[in-house]
Amino acid sequence: MLSRHADSCFWIGRYVERTEAAARMMDVHYHSALETTRQSAAGTLSRRWSSLLAISGSAQLYTQRYESENDRDIFQFFLFDLEHPSSILATWQKARENARAVREQLSSEMWESLNTFYLNLKEWDVDRVIAMPHVFLCMVKDASHLFQGILNRTMLMGEARDWLDTGRFLERAEQTGRLLDVKFHDLLDNQEAPAPAGNMPLDLHGWIAVLKSVSAFEMYHKTHQEGILPEHVVDFLVLNPRFPASVRHGIGRVEGCLHRIAGHAEDSPGSEPERLAGHLRADLTYMKAAEILQTGLHPFLDSVQIRCNQIGDAIRAAYLSY
Amino acid sequence: MSLFHNYQTEGFYDEMFLPNGSPRPHYKQLYERLANMPLEEYRRRCQLADLTLVNQGITFLVYGDERGTEKPWPFDLIPRIIPANEWNYIERGLTQRLTALNLFTHDIYHEQHILRDKAVPADLVLGAAHFRHEFMGADPPGGIYVHICGSDLIRDRQGSYYVLEDNLRTPSGVSYMLENRIILTRVFPHLFNNLNIQSVDHYTTRLMQNLRALAPEHRRESPVVVLLTPGVYNSAYYEHTFLAQQLGIELVEGRDLFVDDCVVYMKTTHGPQRVDVIYRRVDDDYLDPLMFRPDSLLGVPGLVNAYRSGSVALANSIGTGVADDKAVYAYTENIVRYYLGEEPVLPIVETYLGSNEKHLQHILANLDKLVVKSANESGGYGMLMGPSATPQERALFAEKIKASPRSYIAQPLIDISRAPAFTEDHFEGRHIDLRPYILYGSDGITIVPGSLTRVAMRKGSYVVNSSQGGGSKDTWVLAEDTQMGVQTQC
Amino acid sequence: MLLRVIHTTRYTYREQVTENHNELRMMPQTDQDQICLDFRISVTPPARVFAFDLPEGTMHYFNLRPPHASLLIRAEALVDTHPANPFAGMNLAEDDSTFYQQEDIRIEWRRYLTASRYVPLLPETQRIAEMARRQSGPGTASFLIALTRLLHRVMTYAPGSTHVNTPLREVLENKQGVCQDFAHLMLAVCRLCAIPARYRSGYIYTGNLEQEQSPASPNWPWPESQDSEQHEQLIGGDAMHAWVECLLPDGKWQGFDPTNNLVADSHYIKVQAGRDYADVAPVRGIYRGSAEQNMETAVEVRKEQTV
Structure with missing residues (x-):
């Protein structure tokens, strides 16, 4: 298969997943922010948006482009701003552009669904x-x-399908990890140091929001009936092999x-990217x-993020642009 | 009421009808089948054809459309029929012509005998925009420069054929010749009954044979052939995907290829794969930034040197544009005589050159009677249809010509032939041309008996280019033993 | 004269680059005036070098795919120069201009008679032609010698005053430049006068002229005499040099060097001939990576006693 075609498939998968993640994130943040605003002091709203900007790593770009953190600007930024490379419109547009370049690799229905929703x-x-x-956000999720x-x-x-899936699942693992990391950070009330296991913040609403944002709330309860415990949330979102949005999955x-x-043969990793992915999967x-929380969730998730990036780099070097 | 009710030939040569209104003998069967078809049924078939076009994605990209709209190229269902004797004549003429043009190209890039013998003005050739001095002395495999040619033919009021231009660089449109046939057999199967129509479906087989034969000798066993496209935003991208698919080869862009030690490779997920033959649909200028345009991102650095080293073949070769230059065209009859020592079978249209002082005066004095074309543009761009232009348009164009005379040529307006095309609820005459595709391989020239017939869909228009609102027709070439062999003047 | 040329070019890139493709035009040609006895190119990091015979001369090509931060190209040539007396075919006294009006000449050398990328045909150069004409005899050779001298006198050799894309008009206005500019200007004048003229790249030996004279040049009709003293201050020895070749009515191409006010002789090593610098640039390359690069080049031409 041509490297360029593989690359496009990989990025279609990534961008569609990224679009969906952005919609989930917006949805849950917006609604949980509404709830907490009712309960606590004003200003929480803006703090909610700050954490969202932090998750997406785009706080700096936002302050360059907008004056204050108000709903309208935030929505514009995350949904339609083409100068913002992770906005929903921008990522979907890139998924569509990649699809256009490899139409002969896709079924025509796949192209149509990307194109139709783009025009929509x-x-x-x-x-x-x-x-x-x-x-709106449901509609985006539905499109994905x-x-x-x-x-x-x-x-x-x-x-071609394997490349699409590689992009989808690598992106999904990264998004879940990042979401957990930032929300956890947020729940610690912006403290730099990770809290020891016994001292996990018990902001129930926060943890529920985390679960909801990856559509894990109900599924979590099926696996952990004891209620919302930070350790179980981490187990579910990071280590659970059966939950489709977990990092491990x-x-x-x-x-x-x-x-x-x-x-390659069953028992040997055929390539560097495969070795890296297998290694991370084994660790997870x-x-x-409990071990993760013992040593600190943030450093752990950070290393997962770095290792996902390494997998991406290794894929590029081995297959896509050599 | 017949769909042909009140059909007028209006003094033009009509492919289907004699001036007296009765159908020409080779169209008689088709006429009878169509004449009594109810309007609704004809419409239904049109819809079926349109649907097939859209479903197959047979489209061209509309430039400047932000939504990336792709439109099907208008396809008119009534085929154009060419009797065997006419086709033989065309075939002879084009074979002769391509043979001569190839010899000409070879000569220009070697000893330039023809220039020394002054059969063609040297200024014109060496000053042509697509002349590639860098390729002096280069030897393409088998001495063939032009492997794929599409020549445009027209007929005048008397029905005589003329060559209007040759496309020797990256001729396009052949996918429509093939697709039109497929669609028509689906939509109008009964029209084909009892008519001895020659098949066109061996075009891609033949092309593939020729391409494979270009591979370096030690790679000829199982050469890797690719089709090089400028990319999805090219207006002919659909054709590139179609041909790659039909030929069973990879469709690549410049960034898929790289050159290492004068060998071309394509980047695949299973490592670099050596490439032996490139059917390129990219202009010379964008092939290799090392050679032609350092600013171009489309090309493959080192490709030209790999080609020079003989490790990879290009079809068509580099520099063939010198032979389809619009000014050199004026001398193509001389070129045939010079290299083959015989009279040209197919005539060309009388042509006045802006570079010639006498001609220039004639052009400027007769703008209202002439068609003026830019020597360096194609696709119907940069031209003036003198007779239908306003005085202001003519005055404006005169200034352009005066500013850069070498860039223009002019020809008398030929009242090109017409054929019936469907408009709303009946047939009307529309102007058409004919583009046969000629393949030149190591074992000679092949012309698949068929063509792309382009139709100017707008009433009265002479411009058939797809970019200017043209459509197309299936073109039937009848076999020799056909019952209705008729004398037609050629 | 047996001359050895060592031409090194070193590129240093700010960051690692890949896909580096280069064409080199450095190999001295072999013709009736000189024989290239030996020529070798080495590239570091190592690369396989290919040679192609092109209309302008031999071109060498190589590519480097793996990342690298510097590139060293070293070309070494051994050339025996033995031009016939450069003035032998020059007719200084007779008006031979009809030669240039022949249609065959105009067709054959069209390429060297028309404007090219770096040599526009500027009407202003007409004045220079007229001035040179007033200072010369009726023969074309005489005119070209006068033109060479005139350009040398009027123009200032000023390294660094121009770069490769400085328009000729600007060179003409500021009356300064490097050897490329001198050559381009002279080409423009010659072509305007319908004398086929081409850009010649090459090397020049600037070392001490030995006491013995080249056998081919006993009585040079050069007014100020083209002698050893003059050669000692020659310009162009530390880089690739450029001069102009014109077609003389005897059908031969003769070199004129406006930078040094000389007629090309055994001190000159011819490499390539083209319309202008663009056709014969010694290194032409393209790579993937940061645009920031630094180029250092050094040329050494020395005289050898024996092969």
């Missing part, structure tokens, strides 16, 4: 969204789900795809949430 997005503007943010469903149903089980899927792509498999 262009019909919206921030004022329409503000009136009903949830409707539709695309991924069509992918599952129509795309040939081949290398994502990395496992990435490993499987890379293994098929390399086409045999680790316990």
Whole structure:
């Protein structure tokens, strides 16, 4: 397969996933912020947005482009601002551009779903969204789900699909990790040092928001009936092999795809990216949430993020732009 | 009421009808089948054809459309029919012409005998925009420069054929010749009954054979052939994907290729793969930034040197544009005589050159009668249709010509032939041209019996280019033993 | 004269670069005036070098794919120069201009008679031609010698005053430049006068002229005599040099060096001929990576006693 085609497939997967993650993040932040504003002092709202800007790593860009952190500007920035590379419109547009370059690798339904929703997005503007943010954000999530469903149903089980999945799951693992990291940080009330395990913050609403933002709330309860405990949340979102948005699940899927792509024997990692992914997957498999909290969640998630980046770099070097 | 009710030839040569209104013998069967078809049924078939076009994604990109709209190229269902004897004549003429033009290109890049013998003015050739001095002395495989050619033919009021131009660089449109046939057999299967229509589907097989034969000798066993496209934003991108698919080869962009030690490789997820033949649909200027345009991101650095080293073949070769220059065109009959020692079979249209002082005066004095074309542009851009232009347009164009005479040529307006095309609820005559595709391989010239017939869909328009609102027709070439062999003047 | 040329070019890049492709035009040609006895190119980091015979001369090409932060190109040539008396075919006294009006000449050398990228045909140069004409005899050679001398006198050699893309008009206004500019200016004048003229790249030996004279040059009709003293102050020895070659009515190309006010002789080593600098630049390259690069070049031309 041409490296460029693989690269485009990889990025279609990434961008669609990134779009969905942005919509989830906005949705949960907006609504949990509304709730907490009612309960606590004014100013919390802006603090909620700050954490959102931190998760996305775009606080600096935002302050350059907008004067204050108000709902309208925040929505504009995260939804429609093409100068913001992670805005929903920008990431979907990039997914579509990549798809256009590899149309012969995709089913025509996949292209149509990307294109149709792109044209749909262009019909919206921030004022329409503000009136009903949830409707809009659900629609974005649905578009991503539709695309991924069509992918599952129509795309040939081949290398192109493996590349799409590599992009999707690597992005998903990263997004979940990052979300947890920043929310955790947020819950510690911006303290730099990680809290020891016994001292985990008990802001119930915060943890519920974390779970909801990755559609994990109900699933979490099925696995952990004891209620919301930080250790269990970390276990569920990071280590659970069966929850589709967990870091462990994502990395496992990435490993499987890379293994098929390399086409090597069952028992040996065929390539550097495969080795890196397998190594991370093994760590996540045999680790316990308590251990993670013992040594500190933030440094742990940080290292996961770095290792995901390394996997991405290794994929690029080995397959895509050599 | 017949769909042909009140059809007028209006003094033009009509492909289907004689001046007296009765169909030409080779169109008789088709006429009878269509004449009694109810309007609704014809419409239904049109819709079926449109649907097929859209479903197959047979489209061209509309430039400057931010939504990235792709439109199907208008396809008119009534085929254009060429009887066997006419086709033989065309085939002879084009074979002769491409043979001569290839010899010309070879000569220009070697000894330049023709210039020394003054059969063509040296200024014109060496000053042509697409002349590549850097390629002096270079020897393409088998001495063939032009592997794929698309020549545009027109007919005048008497029905005589003329060559209007040759496309020797990256001719396009062949996918429509192939697709139109497929669609028409689906939409109008019964029209084909009893008509001995020659097949066109061996075009890609033949092309692939020729391309594979270009590979370096030691790689000829199983050469890697690729199609090089400028990318998705090129207006002919659909054709590139179609041909790559039909030929069963990879469709690559410049960034998919790299050159190492004068060998071209394509980047795949399983490592670099050596490339032996490049069917390139990228202009010379954008092939290699080391050679032509350092600012171009499209090309492959080192590609030209790899080509010079003989490790990779290009189709078409570099520098072929010197032979399809619009000013050199004026001398193509001389070129045929010079290299082959025979009279040209197909005539060309009388051409006045801006570079020639006498011609220039004639052009400026007769702008209202002439078609003026820019020597360096194609696709119907940069031209003036003198007879239909306003005085202001003519005056403006005269200034352009005076500012850069070498860049313009002029020809009398030929009242090109017409064929019926469907408009709303009946047939009307529309101007058409004919573009056959000629393949030149190591074992000679092949012309697949078929063509792209382009139609100026707008009433009265002479411009058939897709970028200017043109459409196309399927083109049927009848086999020799056809019952309705008729004399047509050629 | 047996001359050895060592031409080194070193590129240092601010960051590592990849996909570095380079074309070199450095190999002295072999013709009736000189024989290139030996030529070798070495590249560091090592690369396989390919040679192509092109209309302007031999071009060497190589590429480096792996990342690297510097590139050293070293070309070494051994050349025996033995030009015939450069003045033998020059007719200084007779008006031979009809030669240049022949259509065949105009067709054959069209390339060297028309404007090119760095040599626009400026009407202003007409004045220079007229001035040179007044200072010369009726022969074309005489005119070209006068033109060479005139440009040398009027123009100031000022390294660093121009760069490769300085327009000729600016050179003409400021009356200063380097050897490329002198050559381009002279080309413009010659072409305007319908004398086929081409840009010649090469090397010049500037070392002490030995006491023995070249056998081919006993009685040079050069007014100020082209002698050893003059050679000692020659310009262009520490880099690649450029001069002009004109087609004389005897059908031969003769070199004129406006930078040094000389007619090309055995001190000159011819490398390539083209329309202007763009055709024969010694190194032409393209790479992927940071645009910041530094180039140092050094040329050494020395006389050898024996092969």
